[in-house]
Amino acid sequence: MRESRILLLADPVIDKIAAGEVIERPSSVLKELLENAIDAGATSLRIELEEGGRKKILVTDDGSGMHAEDVPLAVKRHATSKLRTSEDLFCISSMGFRGEALASIASISHFSLLSRRVEAQEGIKLETVGNENPSIYTRPAPVGTTIQVQDLFFNVPVREKFLKSAQVEYASCFELVQSQALSNPHISFTLFHNGKEKISWPRISSEPETGPIAESTLRKRVQQVLTSQEAGSFLYVHEENQYGCFFGLVSPPGVEKATQKNMWTFVNSRWVKDKTIRYGMLRGYHSHLLKGQYPQVVGFFTCEPSLVDVNVHPTKAELRFQYAAEVQSLLATGIRKALRSAHWAEEPQAVSHTPASHMPSFSASSMQQTSRNVSVDALETSSFGAKETRSFTFAPLRMGASKAPAGMSAPSFLPVKEAPASILDWDQFLFQGSWFDCYLIFSDETRVLMIDQHAFHERILYEKYLQDPTLYSLCQPLLIPHLIAFSPEEVALFAENQAQLASYGCTYGILEGKGIEVTGVPPLLRRQQFDTLFASLLQEVRNHPHESGMPATLHHQVLATLACHSAVRAGEKLEESHVHRLKQEAQGVDFVHNCPHGRRVFKWFNRSEVEGWFDRT
Ligand code: ADP
Ligand code: MG
Numbered sequence: 001m002r003e004s005r006i007l008l009l010a011d012p013v014i015d016k017i018a019a020g021e022v023i024e025r026p027s028s029v030l031k032e033l034l035e036n037a038i039d040a041g042a043t044s045l046r047i048e049l050e051e052g053g054r055k056k057i058l059v060t061d062d063g064s065g066m067h068a069e070d071v072p073l074a075v076k077r078h079a080t081s082k083l084r085t086s087e088d089l090f091c092i093s094s095m096g097f098r099g100e101a102l103a104s105i106a107s108i109s110h111f112s113l114l115s116r117r118v119e120a121q122e123g124i125k126l127e128t129v130g131n132e133n134p135s136i137y138t139r140p141a142p143v144g145t146t147i148q149v150q151d152l153f154f155n156v157p158v159r160e161k162f163l164k165s166a167q168v169e170y171a172s173c174f175e176l177v178q179s180q181a182l183s184n185p186h187i188s189f190t191l192f193h194n195g196k197e198k199i200s201w202p203r204i205s206s207e208p209e210t211g212p213i214a215e216s217t218l219r220k221r222v223q224q225v226l227t228s229q230e231a232g233s234f235l236y237v238h239e240e241n242q243y244g245c246f247f248g249l250v251s252p253p254g255v256e257k258a259t260q261k262n263m264w265t266f267v268n269s270r271w272v273k274d275k276t277i278r279y280g281m282l283r284g285y286h287s288h289l290l291k292g293q294y295p296q297v298v299g300f301f302t303c304e305p306s307l308v309d310v311n312v313h314p315t316k317a318e319l320r321f322q323y324a325a326e327v328q329s330l331l332a333t334g335i336r337k338a339l340r341s342a343h344w345a346e347e348p349q350a351v352s353h354t355p356a357s358h359m360p361s362f363s364a365s366s367m368q369q370t371s372r373n374v375s376v377d378a379l380e381t382s383s384f385g386a387k388e389t390r391s392f393t394f395a396p397l398r399m400g401a402s403k404a405p406a407g408m409s410a411p412s413f414l415p416v417k418e419a420p421a422s423i424l425d426w427d428q429f430l431f432q433g434s435w436f437d438c439y440l441i442f443s444d445e446t447r448v449l450m451i452d453q454h455a456f457h458e459r460i461l462y463e464k465y466l467q468d469p470t471l472y473s474l475c476q477p478l479l480i481p482h483l484i485a486f487s488p489e490e491v492a493l494f495a496e497n498q499a500q501l502a503s504y505g506c507t508y509g510i511l512e513g514k515g516i517e518v519t520g521v522p523p524l525l526r527r528q529q530f531d532t533l534f535a536s537l538l539q540e541v542r543n544h545p546h547e548s549g550m551p552a553t554l555h556h557q558v559l560a561t562l563a564c565h566s567a568v569r570a571g572e573k574l575e576e577s578h579v580h581r582l583k584q585e586a587q588g589v590d591f592v593h594n595c596p597h598g599r600r601v602f603k604w605f606n607r608s609e610v611e612g613w614f615d616r617t
Pocket of ligand 2: 035
């Protein structure tokens with residue numbers, strides 16, 4: 001048996017242990033190399049990968065380069081030029097700071113580094129296998145740094161076994177490059193895989209931005225980097241207060257995905273997958289997304305470095321915020337404002353209806369254009385069946401635009417004078433009838449508009465509730481109390497929330513252990529809906545207990561629940577006069593794309609599309 005005495009481990013062993021935490025796979029190496037290059041002020045990055053980075057990862061930058069005497073230090077543990085005192089740890093503005101990345105990487109690979117500063121005659125080259133006895137010599141080199149990492153994990157077979165196929169590792173590297181490109185539009189990126197060029201993204205701006213990335217810059221970079229066809233419809237957000245600044249591009253409802261993969265989030269330029277940040281953004285989308293659906297976001301939160309601790313996670317992907325709740329509110333508010341300004345019930349119009357000059361096609365260059373254009377394939381929700389790629393404009397649908405509050409009439413990047421003249425005037429729409437007692441059909445000269453009557457009414461009511469709290473806070477007493485049976489635990493929850501629900505016009509007495517006795521409801525509520533309404537309210541208060549402190553979400557949920565239970569149902573036969581009243585009410589509401597639970601309200605069919613069905617085009 002080995003003698004159990006304590007010994008200090010040798011450096012290469014310690015490096016390997018550190019590498020185990022930070023370097024999980026080729027993309028982790030790439031991340032460290034790219035971050036170092038960005039910290040060194042690079043404006044152009046060339047990346048070469050072989051076999052998804054398993055065989056080779058090479059990064060060349062045109063940054064500051066290293067002093068000759070620093071080169072041997074760079075591969076030493078805890079050697080960094082970015083941190084001097086432990087106080088510095090709490091105000092980090094560089095990407096790296098721990099000074100362990102190169103040491104770790106060198107300890108588990110065949111590693112070489114070539115670097116030259118502008119004032120140096122020659123470059124310095126360092127080569128090592130497993131970070132033991134590095135050899136160092138001078139060599140001619142361009143200004144900047146090239147680091148090459150070959151045969152990753154050659155001496156850690158356990159790790160190597162866990163690597164995925166070259167294809168999967170490549171995908172992870174690609175995603176990493178995307179993230180760095182999104183947050184650094186002032187840097188050009190080229191990427192080669194197995195000798196083939198995969199990416200060539202020229203820089204968009206010449207300087208790293210000091211404040212928020214300008215909208216046009218970000219749009220162009222997003223267009224280069226993301227394959228999302230819907231990117232053209234994204235809305236620019238910019239919201240700031242004393243806790244920080246949130247800016248970015250966010251998708252309007254209608255182009256969400258069933259995965260969070262398209263939520264690119266950054267904190268102080270660092271790509272993060274942080275729950276606080278994601279949750280804040282999702283709160284902004286509250287009532288616009290169905291369960292399990294996620295928006296597409298390229299969102300940046302920046303704040304004083306001292307307000308966020310990046311040193312809590314080995315790869316810095318999760319953070320600790322000093323003001324988490326305030327940060328979330330900032331994100332949610334920014335998104336809500338952007339959505340609110342958009343009026344995006346998409347009303348696609350064929351090119352032929354608009355002069356060509358107003359209809360730039362969906363290309364990188366058109367991203368600066370102020371109209372939000374998408375190619376036909378991009379409108380996954382569009383009903384257009386055309387084969388060729390045509391351009392459509394997301395025409396802002398503005399119900400009763402004249403009544404819309406000042407400043408809410410158009411998104412900030414859509415100058416009013418350039419907005420296509422397609423404001424929906426309800427008076428022009430003839431009611432053609434309803435289908436299955438569920439879908440209302442309207443038409444004008446060129447379009448058919450199909451509306452889900454329940455979702456439509458629900459959205460109208462929800463907006464009315466938001467605008468006018470007396471609509472729900474005024475309680476309409478019932479002549480005869482309405483009894484509803486609940487389990488003792490449920491009754492207890494009702495008792496606990498009695499005052500809160502009373503502020504929404506829902507009053508009741510408690511029948512200890514048996515149920516409740518409803519004594520009043522908001523005036524718009526429909527009588528037959530009492531039982532399901534109170535069951536839904538119970539569900540909401542259960543999901544949002546007081547302690548978790550999310551009154552804003554609960555408030556929206558309760559209003560959405562009230563709206564849902566006051567709205568006409570699917571399957572309900574509506575008199576024509578009722579439909580006309582709905583049309584009237586819609587004039588006063590400026591936000592009608594989704595019902596508050598996120599369901600679709602409208603579907604358009606253009607005449608040209610319908611004609612296409614019958615080969616008349
Ligand atoms: P950290 O980035 O945490 O400081 P690293 O191990 O990643 O630690 O790098 C160590 C040091 O090597 C850095 O502090 C920096 O001075 C230098 N360095 C690494 N890569 C580059 C590069 N591409 N250009 C210039 N200097 C670099
Ligand atoms: Mg580093």
